[in-house]
Amino acid sequence: MIMKNKINYSLPTNRPPVHPGEILLEEFMAPFEITQKDMADRLKISRKHLSDIVHQKKPISLEIAHRLSKCFETSIDLWTQGQLNYDVWHALNNPSREVKKIKPFRLSE
Amino acid sequence: MIMKNKINYSLPTNRPPVHPGEILLEEFMAPFEITQKDMADRLKISRKHLSDIVHQKKPISLEIAHRLSKCFETSIDLWTQGQLNYDVWHALNNPSREVKKIKPFRLSE
DNA sequence: CTTAAATGTAACCTAAAAGGTTACATTTGT
DNA sequence: ACAAATGTAACCTTTTAGGTTACATTTAAG
Numbered sequence: 001m002i003m004k005n006k007i008n009y010s011l012p013t014n015r016p017p018v019h020p021g022e023i024l025l026e027e028f029m030a031p032f033e034i035t036q037k038d039m040a041d042r043l044k045i046s047r048k049h050l051s052d053i054v055h056q057k058k059p060i061s062l063e064i065a066h067r068l069s070k071c072f073e074t075s076i077d078l079w080t081q082g083q084l085n086y087d088v089w090h091a092l093n094n095p096s097r098e099v100k101k102i103k104p105f106r107l108s109e
Numbered sequence: 110m111i112m113k114n115k116i117n118y119s120l121p122t123n124r125p126p127v128h129p130g131e132i133l134l135e136e137f138m139a140p141f142e143i144t145q146k147d148m149a150d151r152l153k154i155s156r157k158h159l160s161d162i163v164h165q166k167k168p169i170s171l172e173i174a175h176r177l178s179k180c181f182e183t184s185i186d187l188w189t190q191g192q193l194n195y196d197v198w199h200a201l202n203n204p205s206r207e208v209k210k211i212k213p214f215r216l217s218e
Numbered sequence: 219c220t221t222a223a224a225t226g227t228a229a230c231c232t233a234a235a236a237g238g239t240t241a242c243a244t245t246t247g248t
Numbered sequence: 249a250c251a252a253a254t255g256t257a258a259c260c261t262t263t264t265a266g267g268t269t270a271c272a273t274t275t276a277a278g
Contacts, residue, residue: 032214034214042211042212042214043211044207044210044211062196062197062200063200063205063207063208066200066201066204066205066208067207067208067211070208070211070212070213071211071212071213071214072213072214073213073214073215076197076200076201077197080193080197081193084189084190084193087171088171088185088186088189091171091172091175091185092175092185095175096172096175098153098172098176099172099175099176099179101153102151102152102153102176102179102180103151103179103180104179104180104181104182105141105143105151105180105181105182106182
């Protein structure tokens with residue numbers, strides 16, 4: 001259940017969401033025994049880039065999400081939401097210095 | 110109702126989602142008569158940057174979404190989901206050349 | 219009406235991030 | 249033992265988030 005109105009629901013609780021690159025590897029490539037080279041070719045990206053994605057070193061961009069959605073006939077959201085969940089969790093758990101300085105509007109004046 | 114499993118649900122149907130910068134301006138700044146200069150200062154970004162955001166020329170990044178969530182005590186998702194909806198709609202309606210070349214896996218072999 | 223504050227925006231710049239290329243070492247399957 | 253698959257280091261290019269300065273225009277308040 002998605003709770004858009006719950007304020008920053010994943011503060012230090014819960015475990016980090018799984019990176020969508022892991023989903024790609026385990027749920028889509030492995031079951032069909034698609035090699036990284038083949039997958040990279042189908043997505044028209046470099047083998048290096050695909051490797052970085054499945055090793056969670058690079059995010060699944062909107063463009064790559066779009067390509068994955070066409071390749072596997074999934075919704076594009078499957079990938080974009082997975083990436084966003086991952087990014088948001090890490091943002092909330094590793095807030096920047098600047099973020100910590102932001103004061104609530106209603107308290108300031 | 111969010112439909113993660115509906116395949117690319119916003120093809121040429123529907124109107125484009127409203128840019129979250131418009132939400133910021135109309136739903137958060139205007140009601141409290143917060144000026145752009147003041148808002149920029151609170152978010153610790155430049156006036157130019159804030160202007161670009163409310164004029165829908167620049168996206169609300171994850172970092173800015175985080176700051177907005179602290180400033181207005183909203184969920185971070187209010188901003189990130191708004192931006193993602195906007196970005197996805199435009200991606201689906203203006204697919205890149207490369208995306209058009211991607212072939213479904215099950216059809217290829 | 220006049221003036222100050224607020225806003226739009228053009229023309230620049232910087233840093234980071236997405237993505238690629240090449241090369242080489244290691245792993246794995248047969 | 250050999251070929252295919254993979255990890256990864258070291259480089260590069262392009263895009264984009266974001267800033268700075270300067271100037272013109274708009275708006276609000278005395």
